[in-house]
Amino acid sequence: MTSNISRFLWYNCKKLSHEDCLKKNLHSSFHFVRKHSPFTLNCTARNNRRILCRNVLNVKEKDLSQACRMLTTRVSDVETKGRPVVRTRTKQPALAAAKAPKEKMQVCIAYTTAEEYDLEGLETDIRRLDIFRVMKMPQDAFDVVHVRHDPEPQSDGGQVDRRSTQGDIFFFRDGMVVFWNVEDQTMREVRQMLEQYERNPYNIALVEWENEQMNYSYTQNSTLLSNGDIQLSSSAAELDMILEKYTFSNAMALSVKLAIWEAWLDDYVDSIMYIPELLREGKRLKMSRPKVMQKIGELFALKYRINLGSDLLITPDFYWDREHLEGLYLKTCRFLNIPGRTTVVNEKLRHCQELAELMRTHLSERHSLRLEWMIIALIAIEVLFEIVRIFIRTFTEPDNTREQN
Known part of the structure; x- marks a missing residue:
């Protein structure tokens, strides 16, 4: 990952030819990451790109290459620390x-x-x-x-x-x-x-x-x-x-228990994350109405477990008359970051619920549109039959009149 960031910064250095690449203050102008989070690496790369864009002047290719090699070396230091770069979970075990x-x-x-x-x-x-x-x-x-x-x-x-x-x-x-x-x-x-x-x-x-x-x-x-x-x-x-x-x-x-629910929520988010992209591109949502209702049911079941079926939002009754134990319980919960994780989970649930409602509305509109087209088709068929009936009556009545005469 850091090698990709290095190539990204080198490409922008070469493209923009920044004056600071020739000066001694290049080291102080750039922000070299010391933390190991991929989010921090990406933010640092974007920030360094903004620094490069401030003053664009022509520079020598040799000096520019030397400056960018220094930048690449400093960023690659993160890679040598031996810590995992990717952290996919909200709470690491x-x-x-x-x-x-x-x-x-x-x-x-x-x-x-x-x-x-x-x-x-x-x-x-x-x-x-x-x-x-x-x-x-x-x-x-x-x-x-x-x-x-x-x-x-x-x-x-x-x-x-x-x-x-x-x-x-x-x-x-x-x-x-x-x-x-x-x-x-x-x-x-x-x-x-x-x-x-x-x-x-x-x-x-x-x-x-x-x-x-x-x-x-x-x-x-x-x-x-x-x-x-x-x-x-x-x-x-x-x-x-x-x-x-x-x-x-x-x-x-x-x-x-909260960690298990976090994992379930991550799996749920992964199962529906493609839907906003489909809607943005104007493509058809290939999901049946029973499947959408199943997804909504899964979401509300998880929301019930977290907010109504557990003690995440309230201190258990056991500690109401045991102040010393209540203090230990609350301090341990804060150390394990249970309140913060609960807030994050509920925020994710809120966004998932909005997306689920969007899916349900989309399917309802599609169903209504299908019904409207069915009604239009029935009216068109009825009009067609009426035209045929009038056509037949128009051409058969003169023949009957001549036969009677």
């Missing part, structure tokens, strides 16, 4: 960009595998397993099942040793699962067990791609979120620590 766990830090990771879980059946079967213990949750947290995983016998050392071996799993009714300090093999086994309780499971590749991962550790201070790392208070009571983990899990689960 946390696992791909996650920091390596620091010393004495453990990992918390969230997945969403289905539209919904059968929590009652899941809880019943988990109670039969020896390595899992179903922990008690408050009555107003009825849409989650908390499971304690203890693969190794507890030592006599105390609380710290237990926490280094124990893991926690939170199953949310909306199809999310969050693992705290659980080994990869155990996570795979749990997710495999979840398959029989899933309703409308998601694509496995999408599940693996869209996840959220955070590091956490224990501290003597109060629980907080600092620089993207969770610090849990080691002096907190057992129930308080469980609720704090549940709070962080709730925000992470909501983030991965």
